[in-house]
Amino acid sequence: xxxxxxxxxxxxxxxxxxxxxxxxxxxxxxxxxxxxxxxxxxxxxxxxxxxxxxxxxxxxxxxxxxxxxxxxxxxxxxxxxx
Numbered sequence: 001x002x003x004x005x006x007x008x009x010x011x012x013x014x015x016x017x018x019x020x021x022x023x024x025x026x027x028x029x030x031x032x033x034x035x036x037x038x039x040x041x042x043x044x045x046x047x048x049x050x051x052x053x054x055x056x057x058x059x060x061x062x063x064x065x066x067x068x069x070x071x072x073x074x075x076x077x078x079x080x081x082x
Contacts, residue, residue: 059065
């Protein structure tokens with residue numbers, strides 16, 4: 001647990017009393033993983049794939065989307081060989 005919210009490290013670990021003695025106080029901590037950071041970034045970004053998917057949906061709906069049969073065959077064969 002590495003992140004501290006609201007106070008600096010020195011202030012969080014010890015507090016000086018009015019008599020000069022230091023006492024240690026417990027500190028609440030939070031540790032955010034890199035995965036959480038990536039997910040947060042992904043959720044806040046505009047997704048360029050959304051535009052591409054919409055264009056593909058429109059092409060399929062209008063009947064103008066064509067797929068090369070040899071490309072499909074190549075992908076099927078390579079998937080079966082794995």
